Amino acid sequence: MRRRARIAGLGRHLPERVVTNADLARLMDTSDAWIRARTGIRERRWVEGEVGASDLALPAAREALKAAGVRPTELDLIIFATLSPDITFPGSGCLLQAKLGCATVPALDVRNQCTGFLYGLAVADAFIRAGTMSRVLLVGAEVHSTGLDLSDRGRDVSVLFGDGAGAAVLVASEDGSGVLGTRLHADGSEHELLMIEAPASRHHPRIDHAMIDEGRHYPRMDGRGVFRRAVSRVPEVLREVLDAHGLAPADIDLLVPHQANRRINDAVARKLGIPEERVVQNIDRYGNTTAASIPIALSEAVEEGRLRSGDLLAMAAFGAGLTWAASLVRW
Numbered sequence: 001m002r003r004r005a006r007i008a009g010l011g012r013h014l015p016e017r018v019v020t021n022a023d024l025a026r027l028m029d030t031s032d033a034w035i036r037a038r039t040g041i042r043e044r045r046w047v048e049g050e051v052g053a054s055d056l057a058l059p060a061a062r063e064a065l066k067a068a069g070v071r072p073t074e075l076d077l078i079i080f081a082t083l084s085p086d087i088t089f090p091g092s093g094c095l096l097q098a099k100l101g102c103a104t105v106p107a108l109d110v111r112n113q114c115t116g117f118l119y120g121l122a123v124a125d126a127f128i129r130a131g132t133m134s135r136v137l138l139v140g141a142e143v144h145s146t147g148l149d150l151s152d153r154g155r156d157v158s159v160l161f162g163d164g165a166g167a168a169v170l171v172a173s174e175d176g177s178g179v180l181g182t183r184l185h186a187d188g189s190e191h192e193l194l195m196i197e198a199p200a201s202r203h204h205p206r207i208d209h210a211m212i213d214e215g216r217h218y219p220r221m222d223g224r225g226v227f228r229r230a231v232s233r234v235p236e237v238l239r240e241v242l243d244a245h246g247l248a249p250a251d252i253d254l255l256v257p258h259q260a261n262r263r264i265n266d267a268v269a270r271k272l273g274i275p276e277e278r279v280v281q282n283i284d285r286y287g288n289t290t291a292a293s294i295p296i297a298l299s300e301a302v303e304e305g306r307l308r309s310g311d312l313l314a315m316a317a318f319g320a321g322l323t324w325a326a327s328l329v330r331w
């Protein structure tokens with residue numbers, strides 16, 4: 001059997017502080033009814049105090065390592081997907097490595113926003129297939145709450161995002177289980193549809209008072225534009241990866257989509273004819289946790305017994321970049 005990456009353990013960590021839509025309505029001109037109807041979000045988690053992405057990642061990583069029976073020092077690589085690194089550099093992967101106490105395991109940061117976990121999975125799978133690595137820790141973690149515009153100006157974006165972390169330990173498998181394949185895409189010509197501009201290396205200094213006054217250090221999004229592209233690109237890339245393996249949407253036992261908007265996931269499932277009970281949705285409780293959303297949702301689904309040995313798991317994501325991707329895993 002072909003060597004490939006298998007998910008041997010999963011973990012997640014969400015900060016304790018729950019922020020409801022009603023809490024946000026006290027900060028800006030919005031309402032629980034608007035947020036729920038447009039996105040499906042009821043509440044999200046926000047960190048308290050000085051907590052960075054690697055701090056959220058640490059308990060998630062420990063849980064995944066424990067579930068896989070792998071010690072941190074046995075890892076061949078740490079891949080850390082985030083758009084909200086603890087500090088500008090070095091990457092959060094290095095910070096997590098130190099916290100796990102596993103110097104000199106290599107650490108790589110992936111900056112692909114909502115598709116970060118799937119880009120990271122493709123990298124881990126490639127190293128494992130090549131035979132150069134056997135145990136990879138893949139983490140997605142985000143602290144959005146410290147970077148949101150909580151005034152009326154930012155309400156279209158700020159109500160969407162939450163903090164959290166998810167982790168997976170990937171090991172080499174030769175029994176037919178594991179990652180069947182991944183398809184990755186990007187279209188950088190549309191990067192302005194969703195971005196945070198500052199601090200910017202092209203700007204002297206990288207951030208100044210005028211930029212702050214204009215809110216250029218906050219995320220900016222053309223929500224309708226992103227929505228429209230997501231509902232066509234996600235079904236497209238899922239069909240692409242299914243076709244490559246001679247499979248059809250009906251073969252999917254469980255779809256774990258990125259959690260950006262419940263309406264996007266409903267539309268994707270409808271287009272592919274995947275019944276509701278085979279789609280994992282938890283955006284109501286966590287909002288959009290970007291690179292963390294797929295591993296958090298997968299970890300919950302596995303805990304709930306929604307995947308059995310031999311099942312076909314599909315994962316798909318769309319986000320800033322623009323980037324989009326889909327993976328198939330034989331469980």
Ligand code: ACO
Pocket residue numbers: 029030031034035038039113114155156157159194222223224225226227230260261264288290318319320
């Ligand atoms: N509360 C109340 N009203 C609001 C809010 C809010 N929080 N935000 C916007 N509105 C208003 C707008 O001003 C607008 O008012 P107007 O009609 O008077 O102009 C109205 O609500 C409708 O706004 P739209 O933007 O058209 O609303 P839409 O139905 O498109 O929903 C949303 C907005 C939820 C952002 C949606 O477009 C969406 O989910 N887009 C995709 C998001 C996404 O997938 N992002 C990618 C992943 S994130 C990543 O990669 C980092």
